Amino acid sequence: MKIVQAIKKPNESFVVTDSKKLEEPLVLVFGNRYMLESEHIYDEVKQLFPNGHIVFGTTSGEIIDDNVLDGCVVLTAIEFEKSSILVKRNNVADFKNDDKKLGESLIAEFPKENLKHLFVISEGSTVNGSALIEGLENLKDATFGLSGGLCGDDDRFERTLASYNENPKEGEIIAIGFYGDTLEITSSNYGGWTTFGPERIITKSEGNVLYELDGKPALDLYKTYLGEKANELPKSALLYPLSVKVTEDAEPLVRTILNIDDKENTMTLAGDIPEGARVQLMMSSVDDIANGAFHAAELAMGGRIKSPELALLISCVGRKLVMDQRTEEEIEEVKSVIGDSTVISGFYSYGEMAPFSGQDSCKLHNQTMTLTLFSE
Incomplete structure (x- = not known):
């Protein structure tokens, strides 16, 4: 070579x-x-x-x-x-x-x-x-x-x-x-990231578009967690990705938010996030x-x-x-x-x-x- x-x-x-x-x-x-x-x-x-x-x-x-x-x-x-x-x-x-x-x-x-x-x-x-x-x-x-x-x-x-x-x-x-x-x-x-906060259920999604968590608009919930950093979306989402666990025994996947739609109150992620999956916020250190x-x-x-x-x-x-x-x-x-x-x-x-x-x-x-x- x-x-x-x-x-x-x-x-x-x-x-x-x-x-x-x-x-x-x-x-x-x-x-x-x-x-x-x-x-x-x-x-x-x-x-x-x-x-x-x-x-x-x-x-x-x-x-x-x-x-x-x-x-x-x-x-x-x-x-x-x-x-x-x-x-x-x-x-x-x-x-x-x-x-x-x-x-x-x-x-x-x-x-x-x-x-x-x-x-x-x-x-x-x-x-x-x-x-x-x-x-x-x-x-x-x-x-x-x-x-x-x-x-x-x-x-x-x-x-x-x-x-x-x-x-x-x-x-x-x-x-x-x-x-x-x-x-x-x-x-x-x-990775090297750890979960924090409550675990929530995806109650509405389509492909890689997330609509609802626990029956509530996903984007609203996410913005609540981000506080002032919500004004910097989607960039600030890179610091707080989602851990997605499709089944109880499955390895958790990490999903980053690529885009948000304020009008539809949705988040588009880099990969699939199926309904019924459990999600948590994640964070990490250097x-x-x-x-x-x-x-x-x-x-x-x-x-x-x-x-x-x-x-x-x-x-x-x-x-x-x-x-x-x-x-x-x-x-x-x-x-x-x-x-x-x-x-x-x-x-x-x-x-x-x-x-x-x-x-x-x-x-x-x-x-x-x-x-x-x-x-x-």
């Missing part, structure tokens, strides 16, 4: 960290939305890697090595020596907001034989991540790993962009399939989040045969808001576990995709650190 990285700062060209020549690399470009709105961004990357498979995604912060950047673009180009990749895309507008159907259509384009892993970069403004994952996993008689994340837009929640081999645009969902017997790919996630990142890395390393050569990190923008000037500590915790020789890239997101530890089925998470580790 050969890897080249580069950083682009505002009003500057890409600064490449390595002079290695790559033939047909996978080029992952994660960056600030304003930077990726440039009409020249695709051409800039293509000049560096004329035969590259170039995937873009907007962020709420860029990760390279153990650094967290803001307002920049980070690029990681990977050339696999014994393995192959296949990249496909769809747009939510072509499926009338039926995200499960979009996922089914996307996975149908991938040959099943020897598919080891699917890594997804999805638009993060409107997608129902739970439905998308359900569609992507609708491939019978196939076992493959699934991880990835929803693009971010800092804490603005205005619009997110992604693309494959073209300038970034709205509504795009990109899936990268990894093939090869020599590939070892593991993924994991962990130390809890850093410890959570350490634990996520331990889970990803568990049982690996080879040391990872590449780590793709997707962490939630809510964690970044809590960590503030200490954000890099969670990346440092990950690096302390996976080792100094592992190349690190990634971004802060509006949602993370990974299975729970010990489980095969992928879930949409919020407020977690998610790792996908590669070696061949």
Whole structure:
């Protein structure tokens, strides 16, 4: 595996960290939305890697090595020596907001034989991540790993962009399939948040739109808990996500509020919140989040045969808001576990995709650190 990285700062060209020549690399470009709105961004990357498979995604912060950047673009180009990749895309507008159907259509384009892993970069403004994952996993008689994340837009929640081999645009969902017997790919996630306050029952919801808790308007209740911070919604919601427990025995899922509708008195979350589920507010501290990142890395390393050569990190923008000037500590915790020789890239997101530890089925998470580790 050969890897080249580069950083682009505002009003500057890409600064490449390595002079290695790559033939047909996978080029992952994660960056600030304003930077990726440039009409020249695709051409800039293509000049560096004329035969590259170039995937873009907007962020709420860029990760390279153990650094967290803001307002920049980070690029990681990977050339696999014994393995192959296949990249496909769809747009939510072509499926009338039926995200499960979009996922089914996307996975149908991938040959099943020897598919080891699917890594997804999805638009993060409107997608129902739970439905998308359900569609992507609708491939019978196939076992493959699934991880990835929803693009971010800092804490603005205005619009997110992604693309494959073209300038970034709205509504795009990109899936990268990894093939090869020599590939070892593991993924994991962990949060570090704790619940507080009373447990409530979801009495009315539709998909990822929450209407009522205990028969009362959900948004009104939520604003009551937030107090003065309610004036800063939806940004302030990142500090107080919801713990959602679908059944008594199920692992609780963390759900971040992406949008609010004051007129309808509803909240739109990043994934499904079914009626009958129990929810509680959550909160966290800097130390809890850093410890959570350490634990996520331990889970990803568990049982690996080879040391990872590449780590793709997707962490939630809510964690970044809590960590503030200490954000890099969670990346440092990950690096302390996976080792100094592992190349690190990634971004802060509006949602993370990974299975729970010990489980095969992928879930949409919020407020977690998610790792996908590669070696061949």
